Amino acid sequence: MREHSKQKSKISIIFKYIQMIAGAAITAASLELFLIPNSIIDGGIIGISLLINHLSGLNFGILILIINAPFLVAGYKHIGKSFFIASILSIVALSILEAPLEHIAPVTHEPLLATVFGGLILGIGVGTVIRAGGALDGTEILGILLTKRLPFSVGEFVMFLNVFIFGWAGFVLGWEQAMYSILTYYIAAKAIDTVGQGFTGDTKAAVIVSNEYEEVASAINDRLGRMVTKLHGQGGYIDKDKDVIFVVVTRLELSKLKTVVHDIDEKAFITIMDAQEVHGGRFKSAIH
Secondary structure, eight states: OHHHHHHHHHHHHHHHHHHHHHHHHHHHHHIIIIIGGGTOOOSHHHHHHHHHHHHHOOOHHHHHHHHHHHHHHHTHHHHOHHHHHHHHHHHHHHHHHHHHHTTSOOSOOOHHHHHHHHHHHHHHHHHHHHHTTOOSOSHHHHHHHHTTTSSSOHHHHHHHHHHHHHHHHHHHHOHHHHHHHHHHHHHHHHHHHHHHSSOSSSEEEEEEEOTTHHHHHHHIIIIIOOOOEEEEEEOTTTOOEEEEEEEEEEHHHHHHHHHHHHHHOTTOEEEEEEESOOOSTTOGGGOO
16 A cells, blocks of 8 residues: 555656656747747846847856756755755756757747737746746845845835836837737736646645644654644534644645645645735735
8 A cells, every 4th residue: 555655656757757848848838939039038037048148148047057957956955855956857857958949930929919918828837847847037035034024015126126127128119029028927917827726825824634733743744844723623423523634835835735735644624715915923024
């Protein structure tokens, strides 16, 4: 039984890595076949890399790898080993897969079509990577680290940063291209929400029902650094008392939460809900 569980876990990890590489490939296609040929950018690290690429001619794949690297390394303790490895894999895959696509003719030179379809495909690619437990952009990680000392949420920090990125794009690419870029960012964000299936909100509240609730609660605290609340419940079918675990996590931590729980109890029942607002406690610094 234990051997079967290990085998199942390995297959699950391999499948996640395949998802990340596929997401990186889709992202690379959106950039090289739609956005870059039409001088349209996205927000965050991808946007910064595209702008530097436009100004200097430096390879985009190398730029996104170099710019992301310090944020991932600096956030290693917060995001955890599994998320760190997954993000590195995704970013390296994007860097490698983007290069061959540079020599393929763009799908369209019509800016509006490039904006709509490029943004949609970009969102699908990034959303696939996030759903698999990785990330292609270190902006949110940087935000998590900085907002520990600043009176802002991560979402506010990312928005503030993107204002400067799109403003910079206006001077470098022209204001019309900057407006197309803002539209691309909006479309991509909506596509990420759709693909992510549960990554639509800033934070998530999870209710976990498990017979191994003590071990699960301890693992969430140790491996995610999140405090849990134990709620006393009663099973409706067997009419037996049992403890239920309640925890609030960021969207970047959601995939890892599932892994942590199912590593201990494959039969654990997890319900995930949007948490529209979180106030008080020790959670504020991680909201994004």
